[in-house]
Amino acid sequence: MLHRESGVFKTTYAADMALYPLPIARWTVAAIAVLLVLVLPLSLHEYYISVLNLVLIAVVGALGLNILVGYTGQISVGHAAFMSVGAYTAANLAVHLHLPFWVTLPAGGLMAALIGAIVGIPSLRIKGLYLAIATLAGQLIIEWIINHTPAISGGAQASIEVPRPTVWGHQLKTQGQLYYFLLFFAVLATVATLNIVRSRIGRAFVAIRDQDIAAEIIGINIFRYKLLSFAISSFYAGVCGVLYTYYFGIANYEAFQIGVSIDYLAMIIIGGLGSVLGTILGAIFVTMLPIVIRLTMEPLAGLFFSSGEMSSIIASTRLVLFGCLIIFFLVVEPEGLNRLWRNIRNYFRVWPFSY
Amino acid sequence: MWDEIQFAIALSVSGLSIGLMYSLIALGFVLVYKATEAINFAQGEFVMLAGFVAAVALGYSGMPVLGAVLAAVVVMVVFSFGLERVVLRPLLGRPVVAVIMATIGLGAILRGLPPITVGGETRALTLPIGDTPIELGPASLPPIQVLGVVVTLAFLGLFTWFFLKSRMGVAMRAVADNQQVAMAMGINVERYFALAWAMAGIVSALGGVIWGSMLGVDTHLALVGLKVFPVVILGGLDSVIGAVVGGLIIGLVESLAAGYLDPYVGGGTKDFAPYVVMIIALMFKPYGIFGTHKIERV
Numbered sequence: 001m002l003h004r005e006s007g008v009f010k011t012t013y014a015a016d017m018a019l020y021p022l023p024i025a026r027w028t029v030a031a032i033a034v035l036l037v038l039v040l041p042l043s044l045h046e047y048y049i050s051v052l053n054l055v056l057i058a059v060v061g062a063l064g065l066n067i068l069v070g071y072t073g074q075i076s077v078g079h080a081a082f083m084s085v086g087a088y089t090a091a092n093l094a095v096h097l098h099l100p101f102w103v104t105l106p107a108g109g110l111m112a113a114l115i116g117a118i119v120g121i122p123s124l125r126i127k128g129l130y131l132a133i134a135t136l137a138g139q140l141i142i143e144w145i146i147n148h149t150p151a152i153s154g155g156a157q158a159s160i161e162v163p164r165p166t167v168w169g170h171q172l173k174t175q176g177q178l179y180y181f182l183l184f185f186a187v188l189a190t191v192a193t194l195n196i197v198r199s200r201i202g203r204a205f206v207a208i209r210d211q212d213i214a215a216e217i218i219g220i221n222i223f224r225y226k227l228l229s230f231a232i233s234s235f236y237a238g239v240c241g242v243l244y245t246y247y248f249g250i251a252n253y254e255a256f257q258i259g260v261s262i263d264y265l266a267m268i269i270i271g272g273l274g275s276v277l278g279t280i281l282g283a284i285f286v287t288m289l290p291i292v293i294r295l296t297m298e299p300l301a302g303l304f305f306s307s308g309e310m311s312s313i314i315a316s317t318r319l320v321l322f323g324c325l326i327i328f329f330l331v332v333e334p335e336g337l338n339r340l341w342r343n344i345r346n347y348f349r350v351w352p353f354s355y
Numbered sequence: 356m357w358d359e360i361q362f363a364i365a366l367s368v369s370g371l372s373i374g375l376m377y378s379l380i381a382l383g384f385v386l387v388y389k390a391t392e393a394i395n396f397a398q399g400e401f402v403m404l405a406g407f408v409a410a411v412a413l414g415y416s417g418m419p420v421l422g423a424v425l426a427a428v429v430v431m432v433v434f435s436f437g438l439e440r441v442v443l444r445p446l447l448g449r450p451v452v453a454v455i456m457a458t459i460g461l462g463a464i465l466r467g468l469p470p471i472t473v474g475g476e477t478r479a480l481t482l483p484i485g486d487t488p489i490e491l492g493p494a495s496l497p498p499i500q501v502l503g504v505v506v507t508l509a510f511l512g513l514f515t516w517f518f519l520k521s522r523m524g525v526a527m528r529a530v531a532d533n534q535q536v537a538m539a540m541g542i543n544v545e546r547y548f549a550l551a552w553a554m555a556g557i558v559s560a561l562g563g564v565i566w567g568s569m570l571g572v573d574t575h576l577a578l579v580g581l582k583v584f585p586v587v588i589l590g591g592l593d594s595v596i597g598a599v600v601g602g603l604i605i606g607l608v609e610s611l612a613a614g615y616l617d618p619y620v621g622g623g624t625k626d627f628a629p630y631v632v633m634i635i636a637l638m639f640k641p642y643g644i645f646g647t648h649k650i651e652r653v
Contacts (some may be wrong), residue, residue, distance in 0.1 A: 075452050122634070126641045128451035129394045129592070133584045134637055137630035140581075144627040148620055262459055269456055312470050319467030326460030330453050331445045 036187075041179050049175040051291055056182040057243045058283040060189045062267040063276065064236020069265070070274035071197055072229040073209030074123050075132040078139035079237050079264045082119075084256035085142065086112040086238025088152050091160040091251035101165040101246060105185075108242040109235040115142065116234020117227045124223060127212070139258055146253050159252035162245050178247060185243060189236060193276050196232065205229055209274075266322060270329050271336050278338030285337065289325075290318045361493040366614040367607060368494035374586075374606015376503035376569075380562040380579060381586040381598040382510060383555040389531045389593040390551030393443050394454050397462035398559065399580015405431050405563025406572040407469050410478040420483055424564050431556035431563075439552045466574050477573040480564065503565045507599070510558060514595050527551065531593070581626070582609075585633035591646025600644060605629045 010016045020026050041049060065079050086108035093104040119138035123131050147158050154160040164172050165181060172178050196202050204225045207215035216222045245251040263286055271282020297314050329336055384398045395401070405427045412423040442461065446454050469475055484502060488495040517524040529537040530547045538544050566579050586605050590597025612628035642648050 069452065073450075073452075075455065122637055126637060129455065130588065130637065130641060132452075132455055133588055134634065136584065137634050140630050141627060141634075144623060148623065262463070265456060265459070273452075312475055316467040316470040316475070319463045320471065323460040323462070323464030323467065326463070327442055327457050330449075330457045330460070331442065334449070334453065 036183060037180075041176055046175050049179050051288065053175060053179055053182050053247060055284050055287045056179075056186040057240055057247060058264075058267065058287045059186045059280055060243060061237055061240030062264055062271070062279045062283040063189050063193045064233045064240065065264050066268045066271075066273065066276070066279045067193060067196065067205070067236070068229050068233035070268055070272075070279075071202060071209060072205040072226065073212075074120070074226065074229060075128070076135045076230075076233065077132050077258070077261050077265070078119060078135040078142070079233075080256040080258065080260035081139040081142035082112045082116050082234040082237035083241030083244065083260070084146055084251075084253055085115045085234075086241035087245040087251040087256065088146055088160070088253075089238070090242040091154070091162045091245055092152065094162050095154075095160055101242075105239060105242045109238040112238025112241065113231040113235040116237070117231040119234075120227050120230025123226050123230065136258075139261055143253060143257065153253065154251075157252070158254075159250055161250050164249060165246050182243060182247065185239065189239070190276060190280070193279075197276070201225070201228065206274075266326050269336060270325060272338030273336070275336070275338040277341070278336050281337040281341065286322075289321065290314075293318050293321065362614065363611075365494040366610045368491060369496065369500070370607040370610025371603055372496055372500040372504050372606070373610065374602040374604070375507040375599070376500065376562075376565060376602075377579075377582050377586050377606055378599045378602030379503065379507040379510065379558060379565070381583050381590070381602055382507075382514070382595065383558040383562065384583050384587050385590075385593060385595055385598045386514075386551050386558065387555045388587075389595075390527055391439075391443070391548045393439075393446075394451065394458065395555070396455055396458040397465060397580070398583050399577040400462040400465035401431065401435070401556075401559035402563040402566055402579055403469075403572075403574060403577040404434065404465055405560040406480060406567030406576050407473065407478075407563075409560075409564045410480045410567060410572040411473055413480060414478060424560070427560040427564055428557055431560040432553045433556075435552040435556035435559075436549055439548060462577065462580075466577055469574060475574060477571045480568040480572050482564070482568045497569075499565065499569045503569075506561055506565060507602075510561075511595070511599055518595065523547075523550065582629060585629040588633050588643055589636050591643030593647055594643070594645035597643055597645035605632065608632050 020029070040052065044052070061079065061083060065076065068074050068076050089111040090101075090104035090108035093099045093107055094101070099107075119135060119142075122134040126134065146153050164178075166172070167181065170177075172181055197205070204215070204220045207218070207220055208222065208225055208229075212222055212226075241256065244255065248255075267282035267286045268279055269282070270285055271280070272278025294314055297317060298310070333339055380398060380402055383401065384395055387393055387395050408430045409423045409427040412418050412426045413420065418426065438461070442457055443454065446457055482499065482502070484498045488497050489501055518528055526537070526542050527547050527550065529540065529542055530544050534544055537547075562579075563576070567576055570576060570579075582605065586601040587598060588601070589604055590599070590601025608628050609625050612624040616624045616628070636643070
């Protein structure tokens with residue numbers, strides 16, 4: 001965040017690991033909290049709040065994927081499948097057993113964590129490309145199983161309608177109410193991630209990312225931590241899927257296909273691998289991209305194309321821009337938006353005396 | 356009893372021929388990986404692009420079929436050449452995930468482009484080979500599959516000769532084996548990278564023409580690329596023979612699964628069975644049947 005750090009010296013490990021590196025960080029966090037809790041929801045139009053809601057859901061899922069890809073260095077192309085596991089678990093529990101969200105949400109997460117750990121088993125023997133393809137297989141197999149098992153997917157359309165969550169006897173109906181509901185979980189996920197990555201577990205993950213054989217030699221139990229990483233990441237994905245289900249009021253496997261996995265990978269790459277702030281920026285960026293494209297294209301494209309062609313043109317433009325951005329960031333700025341933000345901050349930190 | 360055997364033979368023959376057609380596409384992947392260690396997740400989109408070029412050339416300008424095929428080959432060679440220069444060379448030495456994501460991004464661009472530029476509707480890509488099935492004992496094959504088999508076998512022969520006998524092929528094997536030593540022996544490594552991509556471009560172009568004329572050309576043609584992964588993992592990522600054997604196995608599995616399992620589980624096993632086989636293979640032979648084992652050192 002924006003601050004100057006002159007005169008701040010870290011003399012203990014505890015200070016180095018502290019959640020707030022500088023006293024001023026507390027004030028920044030407080031300011032952001034006020035912005036998120038009071039200013040944004042009270043000042044924005046309902047439509048923009050719905051966009052924010054999508055961002056909040058994406059933040060949860062992207063944080064999970066970044067723990068796996070950014071911190072542990074394992075590749076997963078099956079994130080959306082874990083989301084669908086969470087979504088269908090919660091939907092079935094909510095509809096058939098009438099359980100409230102505070103039971104179905106962790107249940108969905110745990111189920112996804114279990115499946116994620118199973119899909120992660122090949123990571124013990126293989127890595128890199130082979131692992132990417134193994135998780136791709138996981139994605140396709142999970143998708144197929146959900147789609148072809150009526151007991152899970154709820155019959156013909158493979159979709160289950162879920163009632164909106166109820167908090168203290170009130171059903172959340174408006175976008176504003178859902179905003180606070182989702183904000184709570186997004187903040188929870190962010191704080192949890194910050195704490196995981198600075199703890200013993202997080203350090204073990206980073207050691208495995210840097211060189212897993214070396215990590216094993218210095219006494220890190222690779223078996224345990226690789227599977228733990230898959231499980232934690234999938235838990236986030238499952239929770240993200242549950243939130244998605246509650247937000248839209250429907251669990252549908254079409255919302256969790258391979259393209260969604262790639263969207264989430266794009267979020268963490270554009271945002272910055274191995275960075276919590278970057279993940280959030282990436283989630284905002286990737287979620288807003290199609291909306292911005294639609295808003296700018298609609299008046300323009302109306303001149304050239306019929307309204308029937310429009311949706312396919314917009315979808316295709318999004319794909320093309322998306323691909324260009326991924327390649328651009330990979331080639332030009334591998335550390336993503338997080339790095340850009342740091343560069344800007346470092347420039348202004350000593351501004352105007354930059355020598 | 357005789358009926359069942361006939362059914363099984365028909366399924367196997369069709370599966371094996373489809374499998375060889377998968378091998379054709381997988382060859383493009385293997386050639387690039389063998390020489391440059393770059394992983395091309397956009398192989399399916401390459402095939403789709405070639406299909407589009409050929410279909411547009413046939414449809415708009417009324418070129419002869421041979422001209423359209425040639426156009427596809429030229430465009431694909433130039434395209435893969437440029438791709439290597441602009442996107443993949445800056446990523447040399449970066450983690451695998453970077454290359455994978457870059458080619459996934461490239462795939463997204465390629466899938467998005469046709470609907471914007473030439474229109475996304477399905478085009479027919481008709482080759483002058485008729486469509487009366489050719490009878491082979493109890494099995495019958497559409498002529499396009501026979502053509503696919505012939506082209507794949509021709510390329511297999513060509514590549515075998517190339518890698519074993521020709522000077523350039525030996526140089527390319529040297530590059531694949533150890534880039535630094537190859538460089539020290541006076542081999543122009545960058546030129547062989549470009550050559551590998553050009554060869555992959557040619558294979559993808561022919562794959563695009565054949566698959567496009569079988570399935571019709573639209574953006575869904577890129578989904579063929581999803582079958583490449585089980586094929587190359589099963590056969591071994593850097594083995595030309597492996598691509599063919601893997602293709603045959605996957606084609607067979609797919610066809611038998613579709614014939615025997617689909618009635619019980621309600622369809623779709625075709626897309627699912629190859630990946631199950633692949634996962635099992637990964638557990639027992641992580642580097643595929645013919646792949647090189649990598650020994651990792653700290």
